[in-house]
Amino acid sequence: xxxxxxxxxxxxxxxxxxxxxxxVIELLFxxxxxxxxxxxxxxxxxxxxxxxxxxxDAVQASFGRVQGTPDLQIRDILGYTYLDENxxxxxxxxxxxxxILLIDELNRAPPxxxxxxxxxxxERQVTLGNSTIPLKNPFIAYATQNPLNIxxxxxxxxxxxxxxxxxxAVTYPTIEEEQEMLRIKEREANIVTEKVIGVSDIxxxxxxxxxxEMPDDVVKYITKIVNATRTDIHVVMGGSPRAxxxxxxxxxxxxxxxxxxxxxxxxxxxxxxxxLSHRILVKSTGGLGVNGVIDGIIAQVH
Numbered sequence: 426x427x428x429x430x431x432x433x434x435x436x437x438x439x440x441x442x443x444x445x446x447x448x449v450i451e452l453l454f455x456x457x458x459x460x461x462x463x464x465x466x467x468x469x470x471x472x473x474x475x476x477x478x479x480x481x482d483a484v485q486a487s488f489g490r491v492q493g494t495p496d497l498q499i500r501d502i503l504g505y506t507y508l509d510e511n512x513x514x515x516x517x518x519x520x521x522x523x524x525i526l527l528i529d530e531l532n533r534a535p536p537x538x539x540x541x542x543x544x545x546x547x548e549r550q551v552t553l554g555n556s557t558i559p560l561k562n563p564f565i566a567y568a569t570q571n572p573l574n575i576x577x578x579x580x581x582x583x584x585x586x587x588x589x590x591x592x593x594a595v596t597y598p599t600i601e602e603e604q605e606m607l608r609i610k611e612r613e614a615n616i617v618t619e620k621v622i623g624v625s626d627i628x629x630x631x632x633x634x635x636x637x638e639m640p641d642d643v644v645k646y647i648t649k650i651v652n653a654t655r656t657d658i659h660v661v662m663g664g665s666p667r668a669x670x671x672x673x674x675x676x677x678x679x680x681x682x683x684x685x686x687x688x689x690x691x692x693x694x695x696x697x698x699x700x701l702s703h704r705i706l707v708k709s710t711g712g713l714g715v716n717g718v719i720d721g722i723i724a725q726v727h
Contacts, residue, residue: 426626428458428633429684434621438483441616443476444605445598451682452593452699453480453567457525458630459678461590461671462546462566464531464581464703471595472606473569474529481525485623487561489520493530499541502528506554516553521545524561524624531568532578539585542566546588563627583662583706590671591696592703594716630681637677638687646690646726647672650697653722654705659713662706671700697723 432454439450449465453476456463465473481488491502504519520526531539545551549560568589571578586592598606609616647669655663675696676688702715713721 426622426629427684428630428681431622431626431630432682435480435483438618438621439476439479441618442479442609442613443472444609445602446472446476446595449476449593449595450480451679452591453477454682455675455678456567456591457484457563457565457627458682459590459634459674460563460565460631461674462568462588464586464589464592465567465569465595466572466592467569467595468572468597471597473595474527476595477525477527477567477569479618481527482618483621484525484627485620486524486563486627488525488527489523490527490529491520493528493532493534495533495535497534497538499538502538503541503545503551503553506556514554516556516558521551522558522560524563524565526564526566528566528568530571530578532570532581536579536582539581543585543588546585563624563631581703583704586703587665587667589703590675591699593699594702634674634677634681637680637685639673639677640687643676643688643690643693646693647676649726650693650701650722653726654701654719657718657722659707659718659721660705661708664701664704668700668704672696675700694723 432451435454436447436450443450453463457480465477467473491497500519502519502521504517504522506514506516509515545560546566549564551558551560570581651664651669654660657663672693676692679692679696680686680688697719698716701719705715705718707713707715707718
């Protein structure tokens, strides 16, 4: 299936239930085809979960869901082993054994539990007892998180956040989008999300990503941006080489689903916040915030 056509089909289905938010939906699809996980951050009630669930509904792939709570345990995500009545060791699979996993409010879960996801996100496998079990292909995790000023939240460790390809900010809707949302809610009972692409289409598009060209000037631009995060006076910890790889993968995927054969510098500029905002640590003084620092770097780097 043509990647551009595939994305337009998925977008059409998601838009049945979501008002506006085209940029967010595109980034979610980029994450899926780039074979990378995504964090969605925003206040409760801005349709983070609905977008992820509707996107999964438009894909003929298995879907699992975990609700982040203060008492969430590792076994609630990964599963566990047990002895059956015949004294044989059996595996009770957790919801992580799926193609698309939605973790709601990840930063409400205890750090010990969230850290247990490191192996699964990076290696696409789970270790239970003495057994290492591969996850399904593809395996993509979408995790929603509330802003840190919301009661009951904790900051994700950088080592975990870095495993997510993108951090996608979900803001309040515009007045026009809210009006459209109310109309959607009126007819929600009659809305059916069609499954328009399948696992084979996803895997095929993932294979096509590597064929997208990345010119030398784009490579240089990526390295300049990431290097600038390491030298900026407002930054305590800059981006690692994993940030540069994320720029490459997301940039190639964005070009692919927009019907282009080559990545542009504008692609990289548009991906700067999603790629960097969860990877760099900025000083609390100055009042710029992480997005302000990133915007300043983009304005200065040529």
